[in-house]
Amino acid sequence: MQPNPPRPGPAQHDQPPMAGGPARRGGPSRSQAPRRPRAHAAAAVAASILALLTVAMYALFALWNVVYATTGSVSLLLENVLGGAVGAGALLVAAGFTFARRIAGAWTLCGLCVLYVVTGVFLAPVLRGTPLTDQFGWIFGFHKVNGVAIGLAVIFGVLTAVTAAIAGIVRSYGPTAATPRRP
Numbered sequence: 001m002q003p004n005p006p007r008p009g010p011a012q013h014d015q016p017p018m019a020g021g022p023a024r025r026g027g028p029s030r031s032q033a034p035r036r037p038r039a040h041a042a043a044a045v046a047a048s049i050l051a052l053l054t055v056a057m058y059a060l061f062a063l064w065n066v067v068y069a070t071t072g073s074v075s076l077l078l079e080n081v082l083g084g085a086v087g088a089g090a091l092l093v094a095a096g097f098t099f100a101r102r103i104a105g106a107w108t109l110c111g112l113c114v115l116y117v118v119t120g121v122f123l124a125p126v127l128r129g130t131p132l133t134d135q136f137g138w139i140f141g142f143h144k145v146n147g148v149a150i151g152l153a154v155i156f157g158v159l160t161a162v163t164a165a166i167a168g169i170v171r172s173y174g175p176t177a178a179t180p181r182r183p
Helices: 041-067 074-099 103-128 132-139 145-169
Strands: none
Touching: 041 074, 041 103, 041 145, 074 103, 074 145, 103 132, 103 145, 132 145
16 A cells, blocks of 8 residues: 655645634634533532532531531431441532532432431331331420431421432523633
8 A cells, every 4th residue: 555645736734724714823712612511509508518518417426426426326426426437428519519610510419408308207117017106306406416316307408309309400501610702
């Protein structure tokens, strides 16, 4: 196989111009790049802040169970510590993606918050055989540090889920930062 013969005329050292005309310095401009939808900026930031508050409450709940919980079964203590730590870690990761305005991160944050609220308020007492009135009394009674932590985690979880859903539904197609106008 033979190489292509050289073309007559001056040697061309750069790339041929693009179909839309010559490219500006640094390649195609931002206006030519396709824009992906992103989560709503204000709702994503608000959901991330609420998620951080929820993470702090789950971490406080887990820490209190590690340090001060002396009554109750070891399996319940282990469930509270692991549930609080794993829940806080998962929410922290989802909050980071939501803060980065990823739509999938906002919906993941919403789903995790709904899961944790439903699990903590309704599913856990049903599986343990605790009456729902006793569970509501413990969660919203704010009696001890762990009661305050889990009560605020439920309240912040509901608020975070609603705000994250708003961030996922309302989409933005604009740039993430103000870019200077080019001549």
